[in-house]
């Protein structure tokens with residue numbers, strides 16, 4: 001497993017996301033209220049660019065006509081056929097056990113620690129003053 | 138490769154040697170015998186539709202006078218023109234060609250012939266299609282009472298569906314409540330060609346009442362013709378209309394699912410009667426796909442349509458609209474993915490098949506008793522049919 | 531239930547040269563049609579706008595799942611709605627998927643569904659000229675379908691005769707929902723013109739005819755409408771068969787677009803069975819309905835069927851016949867199918883060639 005430094009943490013503000021290419025893989029990094037998550041950009045259905053999809057809330061219902069809205073921005077709807085995926089787990093809503101997009105462990109590391117290595121930071125120089133998003137591949 | 142075409146089992150046997158033919162006949166006789174021994178439950182049997190003269194004794198004085206003074210009669214549903222080949226097999230017509238004949242004919246041709254344990258009468262009367270809510274309710278009451286007196290009282294093997302004026306859920310519920318005391322009424326009957334999609338909330342009082350009394354809601358082919366039979370306009374021919382009934386069922390099933398009827402009424406069962414069967418797998422695949430994409434619009438649909446249908450929906454067997462070969466039928470049955478879905482129906486007197494063998498021989502062996510007996514008795518708890526060990530416990 | 535695994539489901543259409551029977555071009559705006567409209571109809575469009583049997587000025591009766599009913603990644607960077615930018619369509623779709631031929635289906639705006647019939651006919655003419663000038667001439671991989679004001683057969687025939695000689699048309703465009711079932715005699719002049727010109731008849735799901743969306747009235751949700759729209763293919767095909775269209779026009783080639791195909795075998799079985807019983811009512815239908823369907827009807831694949839057990843997909847296509855399916859993507863709409871990944875089934879080379887290219891070449895008489 002290699003650890004990849006993919007972006008300065010400040011570049012992905014809460015509620016935003018960034019698409020990165022790491023070791024030939026397209027991966028979406030999401031910041032949900034300060035927590036970072038990384039998902040494969042490939043939808044398990046027909047391969048749509050999942051991480052370009054809309055971030056929406058989760059709507060559930062106990063009874064027709066009632067809409068229980070929760071977790072705004074934490075579900076990802078595929079830009080193609082609209083299947084919903086949970087950004088926290090990569091699981092689809094429709095078939096969570098069998099249908100999921102790969103999710104990768106993410107940490108935020110201080111530049112100081114990163115300077116000691118071993119990390120892949122191919123894309124930009126690391127400064128010891130800043131924090132960085134690191135994913136394990 | 139077997140493709141689209143084919144007309145059931147027609148033509149088979151043409152090129153057979155005599156001893157093969159005898160063997161085939163013997164097997165058919167065996168199957169029939171086994172079927173009779175099961176004591177099947179026939180989930181769709183049509184008594185002749187009563188004419189107004191037959192209903193007059195069951196109408197109150199006001200409505201009797203209305204019917205007579207306005208000369209109201211001829212309320213058979215136009216979906217089934219009485220003379221049409223589909224409306225009655227030739228030997229299942231009574232005097233004057235009346236589809237269904239009389240009690241004696243039904244006893245001989247259906248109940249005795251197949252050793253029928255119970256048979257559910259679905260009377261296709263136009264009270265269901267009446268624009269006037271009040272007249273519809275009065276006629277539905279009369280038909281239900283006529284059924285009770287003229288049929289249920291005369292042969293204990295009969296059960297029946299409750300006709301309701303679907304245009305008025307309020308009056309429909311009143312009628313359900315009135316007749317539900319009689320355990321021989323085991324289902325509420327609606328038409329596939331309704332005025333509003335059957336899932337719409339306006340119909341829910343009917344479903345609440347049905348659930349309360351353990352009555353499945355039976356949706357039968359046919360239309361009030363308050364709408365065209367298809368979304369592409371009015372078909373020209375009876376056969377076109379009839380073929381399109383299967384599509385009407387698809388729309389209604391989708392409406393029931395999408396509106397969340399089964400979320401709201403978790404104990405409700407819906408029986409699609411005379412709907413055809415073979416369209417269901419393709420429908421479910423598509424509905425599943427649609428749900429995955431559009432679920433947030435109908436968040437109360439909290440399971441895939443496939444799961445919902447398996448739990449809540451049943452279909453009567455005839456007309457089976459089967460593929461031309463036995464393996465094709467087995468494939469379709471396999472695609473249904475459940476042995477619970479199909480209920481035996483003769484669809485008497487409609488001309489859906491020929492000969493004696495009401496259960497197509499291509500049906501997988503393991504399924505025959507499920508269809509003939511187990512599934513119907515589980516679907517219709519009010520029939521009170523218990524078997525073997527259930528009786529002991 | 532499927533746990534679709536992408537790698538295994540890949541259909542190797544790459545390198546084949548795909549014929550896509552359903553690509554939707556879109557106007558940048560309604561004004562993009564002005565160069566193709568006479569002054570009188572430009573004024574009509576500006577003053578009264580498009581008027582169909584629909585409650586809203588600027589929305590569909592059932593609001594769609596996505597803006598412009600499109601994939602969210604199909605909005606051209608240079609502006610304009612999805613499907614309106616040829617350069618972007620080339621880059622995002624035609625080039626990267628090696629599309630050999632793409633057949634345009636101009637769904638919006640609909641000339642056929644205009645309440646003012648003369649305006650509808652003018653709109654059809656303009657859309658046809660626009661397709662040639664802005665799509666098929668600059669991009670030879672694209673072919674077009676002649677859109678016609680179908681409720682007026684005479685005007686439709688005139689438009690077919692005007693446009694067909696232009697060469698880039700391979701089909702006549704109709705939608706499923708007409709004011710009467712499409713098999714009715716009032717539409718036959720269109721079929722005769724199709725036969726005469728050798729153009730296929732492409733019938734795309736949709737259209738508005740003012741009739742309720744279901745035989746039980748109007749549904750509530752897009753979830754229902756989207757699927758109900760496709761159900762319309764069944765009575766449509768029943769009408770064509772039972773009215774005797776295929777008997778009267780034995781050379782007519784019909785492609786049913788965006789209805790999927792899982793419904794087709796069950797409908798054919800049902801038609802055959804009840805036709806046999808009811809033949810006296812339709813003596814003009816001399817053969818079993820499935821005979822005509824197999825002879826003259828093709829089914830566009832999208833939205834592709836996704837049975838939980840993938841083997842069922844093969845059984846299904848075996849029933850229909852591998853020669854009767856033609857690939858369609860529906861690009862750029864949200865419910866589109868990816869040419870390389872839509873079929874969750876390993877296809878043989880011959881099957882791939884048939885479904886993704888050769889069947890369509892036959893259905894549309896492509897060179």
Ligand code: FES
Pocket residue numbers: 043044045046047048078079080081082083
């Ligand atoms: S490709 Fe993502 S939902 Fe279909």
